[in-house]
Amino acid sequence: MNNKTKFLFLLIMSLLIVISTIVFSANLYSFGNSTLAIVLIFVMIAIVGILSVFIKRCYYDLKAGIPGDDERTKKVRMYAAGYSYFISLYVWILLLAFHRYLDTDDLLMIGILGMVISFYLSWVLLNRKKDID
């Protein structure tokens, strides 16, 4: 994915998240569930906040004509995927051990969230690491 496509994709994703959360929260609010509506708005702000970091980075790269990916970033991503795969296995084992206390929906949501967080953390840590061969 080149920089321009990545930038547009992230921008459209952020806009869709903002619009859909506002519509969904407004519906929840009209049905009297204002607490959940406020929680959703805060979650949306957090997600869009994280996305804005990537959008900003993409925009500067696009402006400077620097590629978004190079051999080092590809290596980092590959290693992060490998690490997060193993972490995810343990997350799923842990979740299966406690499956009696969780609904199926919650189990899947926590599992997938665990996979996403483990990948993101692995990526952040490996991106700062020296000597990635």
Add this chain to the structure above:
Amino acid sequence: MKTKVKELRVRFNLTQEQLAKKVGVRRETIVFLEKGEYNPSLKLAAKVARVLNSTIEEIFIMEDSDLE
């Protein structure tokens, strides 16, 4: 690994961003290369050497301990 990337870049009056653009990598990769904290592929090493008008051996100095 020792490198002469920074020395040569300064000699050619290039910023890290300019070198990154010429080589086709991100600026962070140039930072890691200058510190000797990233072993580039042969292709990237050749690109850096070509931009800095030098040879791979002159820019990237591998010591015995690096090869162990």
